[in-house]
Amino acid sequence: MSGDRLAGIDTRLYLVTDTAQCAGAGRTVAETVRAAVTGGAGVVQVRDKDIDDAEFLVLTREVITAVTEATAGTDRRVPVFLNDRVAVARRLLDEGSDVHIHVGQTDTPVAEVRDLLGDGPLVGLSAAEPEEFATAQETGGVDLVGIGPVFDTTTKTDAPAGIGPDRLGELTASAGIPAVAIGGIDAERAHELRGRGLVGICVVSAICRAEDPEQAAADLLDAFGDGTRKDGEQA
Numbered sequence: 001m002s003g004d005r006l007a008g009i010d011t012r013l014y015l016v017t018d019t020a021q022c023a024g025a026g027r028t029v030a031e032t033v034r035a036a037v038t039g040g041a042g043v044v045q046v047r048d049k050d051i052d053d054a055e056f057l058v059l060t061r062e063v064i065t066a067v068t069e070a071t072a073g074t075d076r077r078v079p080v081f082l083n084d085r086v087a088v089a090r091r092l093l094d095e096g097s098d099v100h101i102h103v104g105q106t107d108t109p110v111a112e113v114r115d116l117l118g119d120g121p122l123v124g125l126s127a128a129e130p131e132e133f134a135t136a137q138e139t140g141g142v143d144l145v146g147i148g149p150v151f152d153t154t155t156k157t158d159a160p161a162g163i164g165p166d167r168l169g170e171l172t173a174s175a176g177i178p179a180v181a182i183g184g185i186d187a188e189r190a191h192e193l194r195g196r197g198l199v200g201i202c203v204v205s206a207i208c209r210a211e212d213p214e215q216a217a218a219d220l221l222d223a224f225g226d227g228t229r230k231d232g233e234q235a
């Protein structure tokens with residue numbers, strides 16, 4: 001896999017959807033995505049552990065439409081990732097949709113994902129151990145790693161305790177693959193993740209539970225900035 005496969009994508013703010021959290025805030029996932037992308041989210045992942053593949057297919061089509069509407073008339077490229085559902089991704093690719101996939105360490109292995117989906121889609125992988133980065137680099141085929149949880153989270157019920165920004169920075173430095181941080185990130189804490197080598201921050205509840213997801217996205221982007229400057233450093 002060669003070239004800058006993330007070219008043209010603003011990876012600084014990555015939204016992962018949670019259907020129940022969006023519903024609790026009185027909105028659909030698609031409405032939340034449309035607002036968040038309008039507010040600046042540059043990557044979207046559809047994640048729902050409680051529905052079957054047929055329902056996930058419908059949900060993802062709605063999200064693709066929301067992203068298309070939010071980016072209409074701009075030159076923004078906002079990729080839509082599917083969480084875990086390789087078969088649904090294959091179906092959408094066959095329909096001509098531009099979709100991508102994020103898998104974890106216990107999901108479909110990356111080599112198998114590539115066999116099933118080919119070289120076109122971006123592949124994200126969860127990784128939080130040096131050995132996992134080494135394997136991802138050796139195997140190839142991973143475009144982006146998600147490292148977490150950086151802070152404690154209640155959204156992912158099987159997540160361990162947060163590793164903290166310093167450990168996150170060490171892992172990012174050794175990842176060798178563009179990395180986003182995930183877990184417990186909100187607009188108050190996002191500034192702690194500047195200067196950690198990340199290409200972006202990834203959030204669920206900070207946008208899905210927000211009263212105003214467009215404003216929440218803008219606030220998160222303000223707090224993270226371009227991600228490169230640590231607190232207190234001059235531009």
Ligand SMILES: Cc1ncc(COP(=O)(O)OP(=O)(O)O)c(N)n1
Nearest residue numbers: 083102103104105126146147182202
């Ligand atoms: C960007 C990003 N990073 C990490 C994860 C977590 O994926 P995984 O470990 O497979 O856990 P589930 O999300 O499937 O519960 C992610 N989804 N996105």
Ligand SMILES: Cc1nc(C(=O)O)sc1CCOP(=O)(O)O
Nearest residue numbers: 148149153155156183184204205
């Ligand atoms: C989906 C997910 N993956 C994680 C990981 O650590 O790999 S943490 C997480 C949930 C993040 O939700 P919130 O932004 O609401 O804390």
Ligand SMILES: [Mg+2]
Nearest residue numbers: 084103104107
């Ligand atoms: Mg997974």
